[in-house]
Amino acid sequence: MTLTGEMLLGSRRKRGQAGHFQAADPRTGESLLPEYGISDDDDVAQAAGLAAQAFYPFRTAPLETRARLLDGIADNIEALGDTLIERAAAETALPVARLQGERARTVGQLRRFAAVVRRGEFQRVAIDSQQSDDLRLVKTGLGPVAVFGASNFPLAFSVAGGDTASALAAGCPVVVKAHPAHPGTSELVGDACRRAVEASGLPEGVFSLLYGERETGSALVAHPAIQAVGFTGSRAGGMALIDIARQRKVPIPVYAEMSCINPIFLLPGALQRRAQALGGEFVDSLTLGCGQFCTNPGLVIACAGDDLDTFRNAASAALADKAAGALLTRGIARAYREGADRLEQQPGVQVLARGQQANNDGQAQPLLCQISADDFLASDVLQQEVFGPASLIVVCRDAQQLEAVAGALEGQLTATLHLADGDTALAGRLMPTLERMVGRLLVNGFPTGVAVSAAMVHGGPWPSTSSPLYTSVGDSAIERFLRPICYQNFPTELLPAALKDDQ
Amino acid sequence: MTLTGEMLLGSRRKRGQAGHFQAADPRTGESLLPEYGISDDDDVAQAAGLAAQAFYPFRTAPLETRARLLDGIADNIEALGDTLIERAAAETALPVARLQGERARTVGQLRRFAAVVRRGEFQRVAIDSQQSDDLRLVKTGLGPVAVFGASNFPLAFSVAGGDTASALAAGCPVVVKAHPAHPGTSELVGDACRRAVEASGLPEGVFSLLYGERETGSALVAHPAIQAVGFTGSRAGGMALIDIARQRKVPIPVYAEMSCINPIFLLPGALQRRAQALGGEFVDSLTLGCGQFCTNPGLVIACAGDDLDTFRNAASAALADKAAGALLTRGIARAYREGADRLEQQPGVQVLARGQQANNDGQAQPLLCQISADDFLASDVLQQEVFGPASLIVVCRDAQQLEAVAGALEGQLTATLHLADGDTALAGRLMPTLERMVGRLLVNGFPTGVAVSAAMVHGGPWPSTSSPLYTSVGDSAIERFLRPICYQNFPTELLPAALKDDQ
Secondary structure, three states: OOOOOOEEEOOEEEOOOOOEEEEEOOOOOOEEEEEEEOOOHHHHHHHHHHHHHHHHHHHHOOHHHHHHHHHHHHHHHHHOHHHHHHHHHHHHOOOHHHHHHHHHHHHHHHHHHHHHHHHOHHHOOEEEOOOOOOEEEEEEEOOOEEEEOOOOOOOOOOOOOHHHHHHHHOOOOEEEEOOOOOHHHHHHHHHHHHHHHHHHOOOHHHEEEEOOOHHHHHHHHHOOOOOEEEEEOOHHHHHHHHHHHHHOOOOOOEEEEOOOOOEEEEOHHHHHHHHHHHHHHHHHHHHHHHHOOOOOOOEEEEEOOHHHHHHHHHHHHHHHOOOOEEOOOHHHHHHHHHHHHHHHHOOOOEEEEEOOOOOOOOEEOOEEEEEEHHHHHHOOOOOOOOOOOEEEEEEEOOHHHHHHHHHOOOOEEEEEEEOOHHHHHHHHHHHHHHHHHEEEEEEOOOOOOOOOOOOOOOOOOOOOEOOOOOOOOOHHHHHHHEEEEEEEOOOHHHOOHHHOOOO | OOOOOOEEEOOEEEOOOOOEEEEEOOOOOOEEEEEEEOOOHHHHHHHHHHHHHHHHHHHHOOHHHHHHHHHHHHHHHHHOHHHHHHHHHHHHOOOHHHHHHHHHHHHHHHHHHHHHHHHOHHHOOEEEOOOOOOEEEEEEEOOOEEEEOOOOOOOOOOOOOHHHHHHHHOOOOEEEEOOOOOHHHHHHHHHHHHHHHHHHOOOHHHEEEEOOOHHHHHHHHHOOOOOEEEEEOOHHHHHHHHHHHHHOOOOOOEEEEOOOOOEEEEOHHHHHHHHHHHHHHHHHHHHHHHHOOOOOOOEEEEEOOHHHHHHHHHHHHHHHOOOOEEOOOHHHHHHHHHHHHHHHHOOOOEEEEEOOOOOOOOEEOOEEEEEEHHHHHHOOOOOOOOOOOEEEEEEEOOHHHHHHHHHOOOOEEEEEEEOOHHHHHHHHHHHHHHHHHEEEEEEOOOOOOOOOOOOOOOOOOOOOEOOOOOOOOOHHHHHHHEEEEEEEOOOHHHOOHHHOOOO
């Protein structure tokens, strides 16, 4: 298809009139055609209104129709072939192989949710007709959902990513606010969604796609028809949406995945056995995708000693070899440089190594620093994420101080323990703290790379996300968009399909 | 046991020093001994601190220990016998038979959650070891929970009510802020909890009981150790706690059940067949427990005509026969009189009938009013709950206007349809609106009386509760206090019991 620069209000294409913007190739800074028109408040109201109209017919349509919609979106995305990958690469500077993998994950998620829908267990049907009243419970969709595309996963956390897939699976129409860093990728995937909705015979309002920045997003979250929000991005961005959602006449949940630093604990036994190898593996994880994963390891915590020196030297040497890479946008590159400068300038921070120099304003030079645990514990700002390939090693006097550092950390998506045989007792002492802190705990691995599995948790305590009760990856991501309704003594003809006796 | 007027900080009794108060018999206004000391910020910090210490040992103790704790509390409450019922009757003016029923419900809830714990399904264990990583998910307790006793259910929504039972079942220590209207009942039940904790061998901090009003409650919700809040009460009270919870460094969920008016729709066919009988049944539901149920029917919506006249006359006659009853507190009685006066004075409101006159300041005279749908739709205040035995009939021109009234209603715990054969089409048209509006839908019944069942939903959209995703009654009430954690490639010895292979 030819890109048009137009939003989708249901099935209708429209050029936004509230301004315009273009994507840029982060590798060169060059603008990419076409121009995208920005959606205004009327566009937001139209998209939300169509979603509200579509809600009842969509959530009461047969589950098979809903499943086919999800399958149809997946098929349409695959059918876009290289067109999609090439545009996404031009807009994000992410390598083709990574984007192909992300596409596989994205269509996999959609088909996985189609299977979840077909199984029907997510409805948690409970029927109790033994007491004097006939009570029947089913979980049903919450209502239209606003989804914000994320810059760092232009496919898997964007227009038809996990939030959209799980909201549609729940029977909730979706209005996407495309991330302005990849509008063309968004248009391609949005059109794949539009065509799948059309083929399914469902109302057009099941899916709309808007363009814009903060103003468009704010209007969308504030619209009374919207009943929940899915967001992955910065802490400031997430908090702004949460504030808007709270100030509505009817407050709504914002499922925001904000920022975190994913601490890695290198326990003494593991360091003794594998310090050299761990240094290299850590740097590979740190620089993967130019450090732009939500699960990027921004903090390493270990006890001082020869083994830590070995790790540090290995990591420094590995980092020095790493090329500067193009970040997703010039804005992110600027924020990275500012964040890295701020990190270097904190009291007690020493630079251990830098990667190869940046060739232009869009690139990030990897950075590895260290600090004593005393200085780390005295700082208010060192837990702030520096989005990109920067990390900080916290050097502890002893295991007791390592436990103190663990206890001082904010909520995180992940924490990782590197262990060998002698480390079990210390690991056991850390567990209560780590379990309170995170959504996912890893042993002897690195947190980058999130498998889509029924057992995955991509979520965690504040401020890593807005609520530790949910995951945004995996089958139970659908729970965010469902609520229970009980039907008491209802005649069969008025019951939802899932609750009828002849089901 | 002899009442002491002391709070429980874990197993330790302490007399509060931040002031004192006494319960009063709402029937006579007479003060009841002993004096209760009010908990100060240090007491709150101690209770929360003990809860934080108890959290890890409690949530990792065998499920059987947790189940026995719940059973033990139930046994201890039953063993209090008439002492509990008599004190509760003196503090609340609720009839003995009602309190006996409420006690049965309360111990039933506790034992039901013990069974939920023993089954273990609530942990939602998922194990995926087929991919390259071994991923294991379990839902675990969120952390210490603050529970606010409700005035209108001195047993079932108070010290050891549904919030406490479900939080303990989730493995979360509980700090209760007793409702000041029934401190003696609270002390008796609190001591039943304390003894059960002691007998279980669990840490004392699993349960604490504080006394006070807004200040004590605010300090409790603001305390960093508290991770969730359960509240049933007024809209103003719930909103105040929600604000405090949001302003914390780490915001936490407040599960607040606030206020609603539980609309009853009398469809034309049902009115034609049963208008007379419905009038009497409605008034019985309205005046049950002196109108102090969360599910009290505060609004009746029907189309004008002879059948509605019949209903109205029957209801008016039935109401005129109803005695004035003692409300839970003098404060509630005052608020009822103010609310009833405000209702009468709204433009277009006509008084249809009053119950028998009050004999004293603590009693409520039942009240039934009517208004045209046009006037109702023009009003901003007629959806405000009048807590007590007052209700309003909204007279619609036709079915279309009845649908318009339905569409204008706020979120509710329940909505009820009275139907006969010819009403199915109209009921079907109302369903999308009603399903969006409520947590429980009833046909041909009345919403008072909430069965404790796996299929029950006691919850609903804002402002009836703070979130439509949950129920505070029924097995899934436990979900409010659980969050998922994923363990990736963990050695068996560090896994939680539920995730070990040999389970």
